[in-house]
Amino acid sequence: MNPVDLTRIPTADPLRAYRYRDGLYAADLVTAALVHLDFFTWLAANPSSVTGICTHFDFAERPVDVMMTLFVANGFVRRNGDVFHIADSGLEYLVADSPWSLAPYYRSLKDRPVTMDYLKVLKTGKPANWGAYDEGFDWHRSMEDESFARQFTAAMDCRGVLLGPAMAKALDLSRFSRLLDIGGGSGIYACSLVANHPGLSATVFDQASVEKIARTRVEELGFPDRVDVRAGDMLTQPLPEGYDLHLYSNVLHDWDVPEVRQLLAASFAALKPGGMLIIHDAIIGPEKDGPLPVAEYSAMLMHSTQGKCYSVNEYEALLSEAGFRGFTFQTTAADRGVMTAGKP
């Protein structure tokens, strides 16, 4: 990997390059709904809530929630309270009996593998490849394998070289001294934070398959004296104590609500009083109507993990429930943002 100065932000706009990658699966979700389900024709006649949609199609809640956020963000559908109604562009371009319907145009794409996956994910609520161990592992099982972990961690690391410093520069951490970076991957975010905040040292906490990869990368980045690496399982072991700062960067979005609840409760228990929790992620706005690039990325996470991009309000509710108080949110770079919450 390349040497890099984590106090520097590149000068060119990253959005086009990041958005192709993050939004890659969204068109497959639209195709699945439009061509395989004739969903928009049904919704035009049956304005419905997430629960109503799940009942009618026998779908699971998490993927339907992600799908509807994507359709609202695109302006195909509008949300009125809990109920979704077809909007003008949905009515004119996506409903079967409209003279401008594009369903036949999308039909030639209907057998794309990811389009077909979405039909399964909507039904089961499980990520694609869940349980299909003869064809390939789901993402969490795959991460236990060291060579997959190496490849995946390198992918997370390269986007973090921009996102980590952007997050670090957005935060005032002068009150804090010890950071636990939970599910910290290569350590790029822990290193970015210590590079920009001289009073901070950090521990990268991740599963055993990632430990060696993180140690090598932390050395390469030049922070072995201020960032150590510790292997452990955040879901089956208590989190290590003695830290006044916790970071979940792109971690909670991999999990469904019960695991997010569990992780936030574990953080609340382990953080020092007066400590702070940081969530760095792609975060949906409070009205769940965008930003569109985040709704598109959420479609990818819904396909491949047990999670999604949560909204600011969903995070605030979960953080409150765990005992956290005093929330902040700000955008950082490339459609990402950072939330903080205090432990009283």
Ligand SMILES: C[S@@+](CC[C@H](N)C(=O)[O-])C[C@H]1O[C@@H](n2cnc3c(N)ncnc32)[C@H](O)[C@@H]1O
């Ligand atoms: C999407 S990656 C994010 C990595 C890094 N924080 C980032 O922002 O790029 C999720 C990380 O969570 C780690 N992880 C998943 N399950 C875990 C567990 N049970 N205990 C500890 N780490 C876990 C993975 O190994 C992976 O490094």
